[in-house]
Amino acid sequence: MSKLELNALNEIKSGMTRREALRFMGLSPIAAGVLASAGSSNGTNAMASDAKGKIVIVGGGAGGIMAMARLRKALSNPDITIIAPNEVHIYQPGQVFVAAGEYAPEDIIGSNLDFIPDDVKWIKDEVATFDPDNNTLTTRKGEKVSYDYLIVATGLVYHYEKIEGLTIDMIGKNGISSVYLNNLEKGTAEGGSITWKWFNDVKEAAKKGKPRVICTQPATPIKCGGAPQKILYLSDDFLKQDGLTADFTFALNGDKLFGVPAVNKALNEVVQPRYGNITNKFKHNLVAIDGEKKIATFETKVETKGAYDEDLEEYETITTVERVPMEYDFIHIVPPMSAPDAVFNSALAWQKGSAKGWLEVDQDTLQHNRYPNVFGIGDVCGIPLGKTGGSARHHGPIMVANLISQMEKKALTEKFDGYTVCPLKTQYGKIILAEFNYLGAAPSFPLAVEEERWIWWAFDLYMLKPMYWHLMMRGLM
Numbered sequence: 496m497s498k499l500e501l502n503a504l505n506e507i508k509s510g511m512t513r514r515e516a517l518r519f520m521g522l523s524p525i526a527a528g529v530l531a532s533a534g535s536s537n538g539t540n541a542m543a544s545d546a547k548g549k550i551v552i553v554g555g556g557a558g559g560i561m562a563m564a565r566l567r568k569a570l571s572n573p574d575i576t577i578i579a580p581n582e583v584h585i586y587q588p589g590q591v592f593v594a595a596g597e598y599a600p601e602d603i604i605g606s607n608l609d610f611i612p613d614d615v616k617w618i619k620d621e622v623a624t625f626d627p628d629n630n631t632l633t634t635r636k637g638e639k640v641s642y643d644y645l646i647v648a649t650g651l652v653y654h655y656e657k658i659e660g661l662t663i664d665m666i667g668k669n670g671i672s673s674v675y676l677n678n679l680e681k682g683t684a685e686g687g688s689i690t691w692k693w694f695n696d697v698k699e700a701a702k703k704g705k706p707r708v709i710c711t712q713p714a715t716p717i718k719c720g721g722a723p724q725k726i727l728y729l730s731d732d733f734l735k736q737d738g739l740t741a742d743f744t745f746a747l748n749g750d751k752l753f754g755v756p757a758v759n760k761a762l763n764e765v766v767q768p769r770y771g772n773i774t775n776k777f778k779h780n781l782v783a784i785d786g787e788k789k790i791a792t793f794e795t796k797v798e799t800k801g802a803y804d805e806d807l808e809e810y811e812t813i814t815t816v817e818r819v820p821m822e823y824d825f826i827h828i829v830p831p832m833s834a835p836d837a838v839f840n841s842a843l844a845w846q847k848g849s850a851k852g853w854l855e856v857d858q859d860t861l862q863h864n865r866y867p868n869v870f871g872i873g874d875v876c877g878i879p880l881g882k883t884g885g886s887a888r889h890h891g892p893i894m895v896a897n898l899i900s901q902m903e904k905k906a907l908t909e910k911f912d913g914y915t916v917c918p919l920k921t922q923y924g925k926i927i928l929a930e931f932n933y934l935g936a937a938p939s940f941p942l943a944v945e946e947e948r949w950i951w952w953a954f955d956l957y958m959l960k961p962m963y964w965h966l967m968m969r970g971l972m
């Protein structure tokens with residue numbers, strides 16, 4: 496980062512009010528006013544719909560709280576029940592900044608008590624089973640709840656146990672870390688601080704030699720698809736700041752670094768060559784780990800030419816799966832992820848295909864394909880793009896408008912364009928703000944999507960968190 500950029504960052508950090516900072520970021524004075532005064536407003540809107548019906552929201556994370564706040568404004572007489580076990584609310588994107596030593600762990604902790612008002616019925620429990628044919632669900636404590644309309648906002652769950660030999664208690668020991676680690680039901684997010692210690696342990700090791708560091712990315716969809724690379728680049732840059740280095744391997748199941756071609760090119764041709772110490776292992780999926788011996792085993796598919804097929808006039812392709820062991824000193828693990836069991840095993844999930852187990856909603860309207868009184872928001876949705884808070888923010892107004900149309904027996908007109916955003920932290924002080932949708936790159940600002948910029952770092956580090964708590968969670972953005 497240049498001295499000028501550092502000064503600008505310090506300026507933002509030290510002196511700006513929220514209103515000034517928003518203006519500085521180029522957001523409208525109206526938005527600045529809203530954020531500056533946010534906190535008290537959750538009154539209903541004069542244009543609110545008179546539609547009636549009992550709405551049950553399942554999940555009290557980013558999507559569930561946003562949906563609740565928006566519905567309270569959009570309906571004149573809302574009848575809302577939220578089923579959410581957690582009083583503590585984690586600002587999950589901040590886990591990466593905790594891992595990088597930029598936030599303290601307590602900086603990302605909030606409370607659902609601040610968001611769920613008395614006129615919303617709050618059942619502090621989890622849903623165990625859904626019965627959409629009878630418009631009911633059952634909680635873990637055995638309470639049967641009926642609904643007219645259902646919003647599924649359960650997010651996703653991690654499957655560390657699917658990596659043979661790995662147990663949660665091994666994370667944080669023996670060179671193993673995982674920024675994702677959190678327990679949203681209990682309201683804990685250990686992954687950030689464990690990974691910050693890991694950054695420092697790698698640095699200590701690099702003072703004595705050249706440690707072997709592996710960063711992984713699994714074969715399933717994951718929330719914030721860029722986070723595995725954020726840890727790769729930030730941990731490498733953390734060494735570079737002290738003139739140290741290590742041998743980094745990025746082992747990922749995919750066959751490219753990023754889905755958006757311009758961003759993929761920048762990562763391959765600008766970011767990784769600048770480090771000069773990263774080896775990519777594409778089509779490598781972590782399946783087992785020996786924590787004592789420090790050996791990670793990956794599965795990789797090898798394709799070889801088989802017999803010639805006279806009818807097709809081509810050679811058969813024979814695919815074999817090989818297990819590849821790799822020794823490491825440090826490893827950052829991103830676990831396989833899926834929808835929670837309650838959704839995965841229910842009639843609400845896609846029953847087959849690549850989205851099997853995720854909520855079966857239409858990728859445009861976010862309405863369930865088979866149960867029209869059911870809608871989805873956030874990571875649980877089985878749609879082609881977007882398991883990010885940024886996507887959930889875009890789902891919010893579309894899903895709520897379509898739900899109200901459904902309640903009013905009108906046609907559903909609002910369409911989600913697939914928007915998602917990945918603030919790829921390519922070094923301390925710089926971010927590639929990769930915004931894209933079903934059609935490709937979709938920057939909100941007239942700036943090249945693949946450029947590393949300090950302004951996005953400042954925006955992410957200082958602006959997004961207050962915007963999340965004061966605007967998004969209150970249905971104002």
Ligand SMILES: Cc1cc2nc3c(=O)[nH]c(=O)nc-3n(C[C@H](O)[C@H](O)[C@H](O)COP(=O)(O)OP(=O)(O)OC[C@H]3O[C@@H](n4cnc5c(N)ncnc54)[C@H](O)[C@@H]3O)c2cc1C
Binds near residue numbers: 623674719874
């Ligand atoms: C390390 C990390 C970095 C990230 N970085 C970014 C980023 O830079 N930008 C970005 O936009 N997004 C980022 N994200 C992703 C973002 O946090 C999620 O996409 C967002 O929180 C999704 O909202 P959600 O409501 O779908 O799920 P969540 O916010 O995860 O909430 C789901 C809630 O549902 C609850 N639940 C689960 N099962 C049940 C059940 N059966 N009954 C009742 N409740 C249930 C859970 O306890 C949880 O509270 C990041 C996430 C992580 C972990």
